[in-house]
Amino acid sequence: MKVAVFRRAHFNAAHRLYNSDWSYAQNMDVFGICTSPNFHGHNYELEVKVVGEVDPVTGMVINLKTLSDLIKMEIEDRFDHKNLNLDTDEFKDLNPTAENICHVIWQILSNKLGEAYEVTVRLYETPRNYVEFPA
Numbered sequence: 001m002k003v004a005v006f007r008r009a010h011f012n013a014a015h016r017l018y019n020s021d022w023s024y025a026q027n028m029d030v031f032g033i034c035t036s037p038n039f040h041g042h043n044y045e046l047e048v049k050v051v052g053e054v055d056p057v058t059g060m061v062i063n064l065k066t067l068s069d070l071i072k073m074e075i076e077d078r079f080d081h082k083n084l085n086l087d088t089d090e091f092k093d094l095n096p097t098a099e100n101i102c103h104v105i106w107q108i109l110s111n112k113l114g115e116a117y118e119v120t121v122r123l124y125e126t127p128r129n130y131v132e133f134p135a
Contacts, residue, residue, distance in 0.1 A: 004051045005061045009071045011080035014041040015096040039083060044101070045124035046075065048109060052117045062117065074108050098125040099133075106133045 016039045017031040027035040034040060048071060052061040082088055084096040090104045102123040110119045124130040 001054050002051055003054050003061050004049055005064065005067070007048045007050075007064060007067045007071060009046040009048070009068075009076055011044050011046065011076050012041060013044060013079050013082050013084050014039045015084040015091070016040070017095055017097060019095065039085070042125050044079075045130075046071070046105065047122040047124075049120040049122070050113065050117045051120075062113075070109065070112055074112060075105055078108075098123055098129065098131045102131045102133045 016036065017034040018027045019030075022030075024035075048067070050062055050067060054061055078090075079088065079101075084091045084101070091100070094100050094104070102121050105123065106119060106121040109121065110117075113119055120132065120134060122130055122132040
């Protein structure tokens with residue numbers, strides 16, 4: 001029997017959306033005020049969905065404490081109160097759009113959890129704007 005388990009988390013981070021190969025005017029046309037050289041921040045809300053078989057001994061898909069600790073250590077500690085462009089290796093050469101942040105988080109968690117689980121990540125950049133991977 002497969003069951004989906006969900007865990008929510010939160011982190012705050014700053015970023016700047018821009019393409020270094022473009023002029024400032026072209027960056028403004030595409031990214032608007034999000035290309036400000038002074039950066040801007042978001043209160044990101046993260047929802048992680050883990051689907052797997054229920055263990056017949058424990059009755060759980062995954063121990064929620066284990067999942068919570070993994071998200072804290074691998075995502076919150078890595079990205080919370082950071083400038084994603086300047087303070088993280090993941091976004092040194094990758095534009096930190098919500099889409100890219102979501103995909104990076106999915107990669108990190110999927111690699112840590114392994115093939116026994118199907119992982120979906122939903123990332124809210126604002127209460128009205130969110131992305132999900134895989135789609």
